[in-house]
Amino acid sequence: MTDQSGEISKVKQMIEESSRIVVMLGVGAVIESGGENLWSSRECYRIEGIYHKSPDEMMSVGYYSARRDKFFDFYKREIISVDLKPAGLYDDLKRLQARGKIHKIITQSYYDLHNEAGLRDVVELHGNIRRNHCSQCGKEFSVEYIKEAKGVPLCDECKSAIRPGILLFGETIHNDLMTEAVNACEEADLILVLGTNMYDNMVKFCTEDYKSDRVVLITKEDHFTDRYADVVIHGRVSDILPQVM
Ligand SMILES: [Zn+2]
Numbered sequence: 669m670t671d672q673s674g675e676i677s678k679v680k681q682m683i684e685e686s687s688r689i690v691v692m693l694g695v696g697a698v699i700e701s702g703g704e705n706l707w708s709s710r711e712c713y714r715i716e717g718i719y720h721k722s723p724d725e726m727m728s729v730g731y732y733s734a735r736r737d738k739f740f741d742f743y744k745r746e747i748i749s750v751d752l753k754p755a756g757l758y759d760d761l762k763r764l765q766a767r768g769k770i771h772k773i774i775t776q777s778y779y780d781l782h783n784e785a786g787l788r789d790v791v792e793l794h795g796n797i798r799r800n801h802c803s804q805c806g807k808e809f810s811v812e813y814i815k816e817a818k819g820v821p822l823c824d825e826c827k828s829a830i831r832p833g834i835l836l837f838g839e840t841i842h843n844d845l846m847t848e849a850v851n852a853c854e855e856a857d858l859i860l861v862l863g864t865n866m867y868d869n870m871v872k873f874c875t876e877d878y879k880s881d882r883v884v885l886i887t888k889e890d891h892f893t894d895r896y897a898d899v900v901i902h903g904r905v906s907d908i909l910p911q912v913m
Contacts, residue, residue, distance in 0.1 A: 672901050672902070672903070675899050675900070675901045676901065676908070676911050676912055678899055679884050679886075679899055679901065679912040680911075680912045680913065682858055682882060682884065682899070683764070683769065683858065683912060683913055685857075685858075686769060686857045686858040686882075687768065687769060687857065688771040688855055688856050688857045688858070689764065689769050689770050689771060689856065689857070689858045689859070689860055690770075690771050690772050690773075690774065690852050690853050690855075690856035690858070690859050690860070690874075691761060691770060691772070691773045691774070691859075691860045691862060692773075692774045692775075692859065692860065692861045692862065692864065692868075692870060692871055692874065693773060693774070693775040693776075693777060693782070693862055693863060693864075694776065694861070694862060694863040694864020694865075694868055694870075694871075694887070695707075695776070695777065695863060695864060696862065696863020696864060696887055696888060696904075696905055697755065697757060697758075697775070697777060697781065697862060697863045697905065698752065698777050698779055698781070698863075699863070700755035700756075700757060700863065700904060700905060700906050701752045701753055701754055701755040701758075701779075701781050702750075702751060702752050702753055702755075703750050703752050703779070704750070706723045706727075706746070707723060707724075711723070715746065719738075719742060723746075724837050725837075726738070726739060726742045727742075727743075727747075727836055727837050728836055728837035728838045729836040729837065729838040729839050730838055732831075732832075732836055736820050736829055737819055737820055740814075740817075740819065740820050740821065743814075743832060744814065744815060747778075747797065748797050748811050748814060748815055749815070750779075752779055752781060754781045754782075754784050754785040755781075755905075755906045756906035756909075756910070757862065757863075757905040757906040757909050758781060758782065758784075758785035758787065759785065760906070760909040760910055760913060761773065761785075761787055761909075762785060762786055762787060763913065764913060765787060765788060765789075770789065771789070771852055771855060771856055772789050772790075772791055772848075772849070772852035772856075773787055773789060773790045773791070774790075774791045774793065774849045774852065774853075774870065774874065775790060775791070775792060775793065775794075776793050776794045776868075776870050777792075777794070778792070778794045778795050778796055778797050778833075778834035778835070779796075779797060780796055780797065780798050783796075783798075791845055791848050791849050791852065792845070793835070793841050793845055793846070793849060793870060794834055794835040794841070795832075795833045795834040795835050796833050796834065797811050797832065797833065797834055798810065798811050798833065799833035800813070800814060800821075800830050800831065800832050800833045801830065801831055801833065802823035802825070802826060802828050802829075802830055802831070803823075803828050803829050803830065803831040804823065804826050804828035805823060805825055805826045805828065807823055807824075807825055807826075809821070809823070809830050813830075814830060814832070817830075846873075849870075849873075849874050850873070850874055850877075852874075853874045853875060853877075853878050854877065854878065856878070856882075857880075857882065858882045858884065859874075859875060859878060859882065859883045859884065860884050860886065861875075861883065861884065861885045861886070861887070861897065862886050862887070862905045862909075863886075863887055863888070863905050864887060865885070865887060865889070865891035865893055865894065866885060866891070866893035866894065866896040866897055867891060867892075867893040875896075881898045882898060883896075883897045883898050883899075884897065884898065884899045884900075884901070885897035885899070885900045885901070886900075886901045886902075886903070886905050886908045886909070886912075887900075887902065887905070888902065888903060888904055888905075889902075890902055
C-alpha cells in the first residue's frame with residue numbers, strides 16, 4: 669500500500685478548517701456495516717442464478733407493478749432480511765456532528781443505519797426501508813409488518829398492496845430531496861465522498877457545479893474517475909476517518 673500520510677494530514681487540516689461539511693455516503697458504508705453491494709458482479713451473478721433476473725429488473729417499478737408476488741419474495745429475502753450493524757464510520761460522523769462540523773449528510777442507501785447510529789440532517793435520496801405505506805389509503809407500515817406478511821403485504825384497513833418506502837428502478841428521485849442535496853453542496857465548505865466513487869450519479873449530480881478545490885474522496889477501490897476529487901485516500905472508510913479527525 670502506498671504511503672498516504674500526506675493526504676491524511678491534508679484532509680485532517682481541511683476538516684479542522686471547515687464548519688459546513690457535506691458528507692456523501694455510498695454503498696461502501698453498507699458493505700462496512702455487513703451488507704453486500706447487490707450490483708457487484710459477484711452478487712448479480714448469484715442473484716441471476718437464483719431468480720433468473722437481474723437485481724435491476726427485480727427492483728424496478730415495472731416488476732413491482734406486474735409481478736408483485738415475485739417482487740416481494742425478492743425484497744423480503746434479499747433486501748430487508750439483511751442483518752446490518754452500523755460500522756465505525758457512523759460513530760466518527762456522529763462525533764463530527766457533535767463538533768458542529770456537518771451541514772448535511774446525503775445518502776443513497778435505503779437502509780436505516782444512519783438513524784440507528786443517531787445521525788441527524790440526513791437526506792435520504794432513495795428513501796428508507798422503514799417507511800412503507802399503503803398504495804391506496806396511505807396508512808404507514810413498519811418493515812417488520814412487511815417481513816411477517818405472507819406473500820404480498822396488504823394494508824390491514826383497505827387490503828391494497830403496501831408500497832415499500834424506497835426508490836425503485838424507473839422512478840426519479842423526489843424533486844425536493846434532490847434540491848435539498850444540491851443546495852447543501854452549494855453551501856458546503858468541504859465535501860466528503862465516502863465509500864463510493866466520483867462516477868456515482870449522486871456524486872456527479874451534486875458536485876457538478878461545486879466550484880472549489882475541496883472535494884475529498886475516501887473509498888476502498890480505486891476508479892478511473894478518482895482524479896475528479898481534489899484529495900483521494902484509499903482504504904476502508906471506518907479505518908481512515910478516525911485518522912483524519
Ligand atoms: Zn390502505
